[in-house]
Amino acid sequence: MFACIHAPGNLPLLVECARHFSPFIEETSPDTVVFDIRGLRLIFGAPEHIAAEIQARVGLPANIAVASNPDAAVHAARGFKGVTIVPQGREAAALSPLPLVLLGGSPEFAQTLDAWGVRTFGEFAALPCAGVAARLGQEGIRLQRLARGEGRRLPQWRGEPLEFREIRELDTPVDLLEPLLAWLSQMLQDLCGRLRAQTLAANELHLRLELEQAPDSLTRTTHSLCACHEIHLHLPIGIRDEKVFLKLLQLDLSQRPPEAAVEKIRLELHPVEPRAVQHGLFLPSSPQPERLEITLARIRNLVGAGNVGVPELLDTHRPDSFRLTGGAGFSLQRRLQPPSGPGLKPRLQAEACSTTKLALRRFRPPCPAQVWCSNHRPVRISSSKIAGRITASGGPWRTSGDWWTGDPWDRIEWDVEAASGGIWRIHQDSRTALWRVEGSYD
Amino acid sequence: MVWAKIVEESGAGFSLWAPFGQRLQPPSGTLTEIAGPTSSGRTAFLNSLLAAATADNEFCALIDAEDVFDPASAAAGGVLLSQVLWVRCGGNVEHALKAADMLAQSGGFGLVAIDLGDTPERTARRIPLAVWFRLRHGVRNTRTALVCLARQVNAHSCSTLKIELRRDRALWRGGLLQALEIAGRWIRNHREERTRFQIPVR
Numbered sequence: 124m125f126a127c128i129h130a131p132g133n134l135p136l137l138v139e140c141a142r143h144f145s146p147f148i149e150e151t152s153p154d155t156v157v158f159d160i161r162g163l164r165l166i167f168g169a170p171e172h173i174a175a176e177i178q179a180r181v182g183l184p185a186n187i188a189v190a191s192n193p194d195a196a197v198h199a200a201r202g203f204k205g206v207t208i209v210p211q212g213r214e215a216a217a218l219s220p221l222p223l224v225l226l227g228g229s230p231e232f233a234q235t236l237d238a239w240g241v242r243t244f245g246e247f248a249a250l251p252c253a254g255v256a257a258r259l260g261q262e263g264i265r266l267q268r269l270a271r272g273e274g275r276r277l278p279q280w281r282g283e284p285l286e287f288r289e290i291r292e293l294d295t296p297v298d299l300l301e302p303l304l305a306w307l308s309q310m311l312q313d314l315c316g317r318l319r320a321q322t323l324a325a326n327e328l329h330l331r332l333e334l335e336q337a338p339d340s341l342t343r344t345t346h347s348l349c350a351c352h353e354i355h356l357h358l359p360i361g362i363r364d365e366k367v368f369l370k371l372l373q374l375d376l377s378q379r380p381p382e383a384a385v386e387k388i389r390l391e392l393h394p395v396e397p398r399a400v401q402h403g404l405f406l407p408s409s410p411q412p413e414r415l416e417i418t419l420a421r422i423r424n425l426v427g428a429g430n431v432g433v434p435e436l437l438d439t440h441r442p443d444s445f446r447l448t449g450g451a452g453f454s455l456q457r458r459l460q461p462p463s464g465p466g467l468k469p470r471l472q473a474e475a476c477s478t479t480k481l482a483l484r485r486f487r488p489p490c491p492a493q494v495w496c497s498n499h500r501p502v503r504i505s506s507s508k509i510a511g512r513i514t515a516s517g518g519p520w521r522t523s524g525d526w527w528t529g530d531p532w533d534r535i536e537w538d539v540e541a542a543s544g545g546i547w548r549i550h551q552d553s554r555t556a557l558w559r560v561e562g563s564y565d
Numbered sequence: 566m567v568w569a570k571i572v573e574e575s576g577a578g579f580s581l582w583a584p585f586g587q588r589l590q591p592p593s594g595t596l597t598e599i600a601g602p603t604s605s606g607r608t609a610f611l612n613s614l615l616a617a618a619t620a621d622n623e624f625c626a627l628i629d630a631e632d633v634f635d636p637a638s639a640a641a642g643g644v645l646l647s648q649v650l651w652v653r654c655g656g657n658v659e660h661a662l663k664a665a666d667m668l669a670q671s672g673g674f675g676l677v678a679i680d681l682g683d684t685p686e687r688t689a690r691r692i693p694l695a696v697w698f699r700l701r702h703g704v705r706n707t708r709t710a711l712v713c714l715a716r717q718v719n720a721h722s723c724s725t726l727k728i729e730l731r732r733d734r735a736l737w738r739g740g741l742l743q744a745l746e747i748a749g750r751w752i753r754n755h756r757e758e759r760t761r762f763q764i765p766v767r
Contacts, residue, residue: 407623408708410673418671422652422664430653434636434646445636447651480642481745482608484633484682515737538742540735545603546742562635564742565608565682 124163124170125278126177127196129155130185138281140181144173146321149193149278155200157193157278174206190214194274198244201225214272219245228266232259244270287314287325287392296335296384300376303332303385307372310390311365318394324361327393328368330354334383352381359449360412361395367413368392371420378424440524441532442561443485481564483548489559492549501537501549508560509547515540523553538564591676591710596701596723599714601730603682606747609642610730611678611714616643618710623675626650626668630661631683650674658684662696669703669711677704681715689719697723727752 126144128137131154138156141148147159160173167173170189177187188199190209195218199207202221209217221244223236235258241247248271255263268274289310297303307330318325332352354375362368398412410418422431432447492506501513518537525531533553540546546564551557591597591614601607616639618625625648627634632653640646650668654661658681665679681689697720704711713720718727733746 407621407675408673409624410671414671415673418667421667425660425663426652426654426657430655432651433649434634434639434651436636436640436646443635443637480609480638481606481742482612482642483635483638484608485635487632515735517737517741540737540742544732546735546745562633563603564745565604565606 124160125157125190125193125196126160126173127151127155127157127188127190127193127200128177128181128185129188129197129200130181130183133183136183137181137185140177143180144177147278147280150281151193151197151278155197157196159278160189170208171206174208178206190272192272192274192276193278194269194276195272198225198269198272209272215245215248215270218270218272219243219248223247223270226266226270228262232262232266235259285321285323285394287317287394289314289388289390291388293386293388296386298384300373300380303376303381303388304369304373306388307390308365308369310388311368314390314392315363315365315368318363318392321394322397323394324363324397325368325392326358326361326395328354328356328358328372329389329391329393330356330372331389332381332385333387333389334381335386336383350383352385358416360398362413362416363397364413367417370417374417374420374424440522442522443487483562484565485562486560489550489561492558492560494549494551494558501539504539504541504547504549504558504560506560508563509541509543509545512542513539514542521553536561591712592725593708593710594704594706595725596697596704596711596713596720597726597728598718598720598724599712599728599730600716600718601749602716602732604735604745605730605732606745607682607714607730608680610728611680611712612639612642612644614676614712615639615649615678616645618676619643619645619648621675622648624648624650624673625676625678626652626665626674628652628654628661628665628668628677628679630654630658630679630681631656633683634680658688658692662692662700665711666700666703669700669709672707672709674709676710676712678712678714681713681719684715686716689715689717692719694721694723697721725753 128140130137134150134153134156138148138150141156141158144163145158145160149157151157163173164170167176174187174189178185181187186200186204186207188196188203188207188209190196190199191211191214195209195214198218198221199209202218202225207217223242223244223246224233226244226247236247241250247267250267252264252267255267259266291306291310293306297306314325330353334350334352336350354372356368356371356375419431429447433449434445435448437444437446486508490506490508492504492508494501495503500516503512504510516537516539519535520537521533521535523531523533526533534550535553536548536550538546538548548561548564550559550561552559599607599610615625615627620643627649629651632655634651634653636646636651639649652661652664652668654664661679661681665677668674668677700711701720701723713724718724718729728749728751730747730749733748735745736743
């Protein structure tokens with residue numbers, strides 16, 4: 124079942140109207156769109172009701188036709204005023220009064236039929252097929268089939284530009300967060316609604332706020348680019364919940380508000396396929412990525428963006444080499460083979476326990492210290508962390524590396540037990556001969 | 566209260582949680598406190614809890630108030646770092662407690678640990694009891710275990726299990742640090758329990 128809207132001069136409006144009913148839309152001509160309405164019977168009911176809904180949605184004088192094939196719908200919409208329902212199986216009778224000029228075809232074809240005295244779809248459809256084929260060829264057969272309402276053309280659906288972008292130019296510049304969030308909420312609702320209609324989600328959000336410039340700065344920087352405030356959110360998963368986006372934007376904007384009133388808002392989402400996860404029945408639950416992303420955004424605001432993440436050791440012997448990676452996406456990265464079997468789980472735990480080792484608590488940065496040595500062994504230490512006599516020591520261990528780079532390290536490490544308590548790791552930089560307390564064993 | 570003697574020997578088995586049903590997990594939905602001075606084995610103990618939780622496919626969060634967590638020694642202790650979220654608070658205890666509250670409320674973690682091990686005792690004592698109640702309330706009726714490591718017990722009645730560790734002596738052999746000799750005691754549900762156990766923090 125196909126519907127056609129024919130209204131001269133406003134194709135974007137027709138496409139926008141058709142998009143509310145179907146994602147499959149063909150722009151047949153600059154004044155006509157055809158779209159697939161199969162399945163709408165379950166929502167709106169009979170074709171008459173579907174046509175009435177379309178008419179109410181268009182909101183301007185337009186011819187609307189519903190037929191079983193796109194060509195019949197197009198011809199009916201172009202030929203009949205108002206709403207036309209072409210019953211399935213009776214297309215030929217329904218289209219018969221239409222003038223032949225709507226059928227299209229070459230000028231020679233039109234002249235020939237005019238010379239024969241054939242003026243309407245019905246008269247052309249009544250001609251014998253063999254005679255039409257002998258005199259007009261394959262083109263004649265195709266057009267006669269169209270005149271009978273038997274079109275078999277596959278519509279060329281328009282490729283939807285998957286751009287989820289909203290731009291608002293504000294009449295009055297907004298300098299408070301609350302009204303700005305109200306605007307963003309409205310825009311996100313539209314965008315997320317469109318995402319849901321396309322069964323998509325978004326994993327990136329780009330917000331660009333164009334700011335009002337002070338008059339003096341305008342005169343000074345006439346040719347400069349306008350001031351703007353940009354926010355780029357990269358999410359580990361696709362999300363289409365506008366509340367999550369809005370909360371993340373609110374947290375970012377409250378932490379880093381725009382420097383001036385906002386004149387124009389440009390919001391863009393990058394669409395991706397939504398996440399489909401089959402949870403294991405016997406796997407422990409994990410943090411919900413959407414919820415965790417908001418929590419992490421709050422924590423980042425609290426402690427700084429570079430202080431939250433999943434630690435990852437670097438492939439180097441340099442002490443304290445690691446990096447923090449990822450965000451909420453880490454909760455999606457579970458080991459591929461969950462432990463299963465009766466004896467495996469205790470064994471894993473036993474392995475985890477048997478490898479328990481003395482842990483080091485690192486001071487960042489290492490604490491400067493003054494160390495006295497006797498017989499090349501440290502015997503006394505003074506620093507802000509520890510001070511006093513050293514009762515036992517282990518070492519020295521020399522480590523060095525990265526001598527081929529601009530940031531080499533070369534040092535001598537000792538494990539020492541202080542009389543005041545605690546076991547510590549200290550080291551002396553071989554280049555500067557400075558001592559530092561690296562951390563405590565615990 | 567009686568201090569149980571813990572002696573580390575090379576290759577010794579781990580049976581710290583044997584009194585709690587042979588499960589190397591702190592109780593879920595409650596607050597557990599690990600207290601002890603420097604070099605009392607508390608960090609190795611916390612790492613072993615993280616290792617057991619990550620080996621059990623759980624996700625863990627470590628809120629590091631003083632930024633002292635060493636990923637290398639944790640990984641050597643069996644912690645699966647890819648399942649640990651590390652929050653570095655740079656010495657701000659207030660931020661650490663807020664972050665812990667947020668993570669406890671967000672749910673889904675098997676273990677949320679707060680490391681106040683290098684926070685000055687006076688600062689830790691000033692944490693209002695209401696904060697500990699709020700943290701405990703955040704994990705109540707969930708499967709998240711909240712663990713707090715500090716120099717001394719701070720949460721008092723808010724914590725279900727309190728483990729206090731103390732270093733007796735360090736074992737040096739041939740100029741090498743071999744192990745720590747640890748003593749410990751624990752109080753569960755406001756009742757003291759005694760047993761002998763070992764922590765091989767070699």
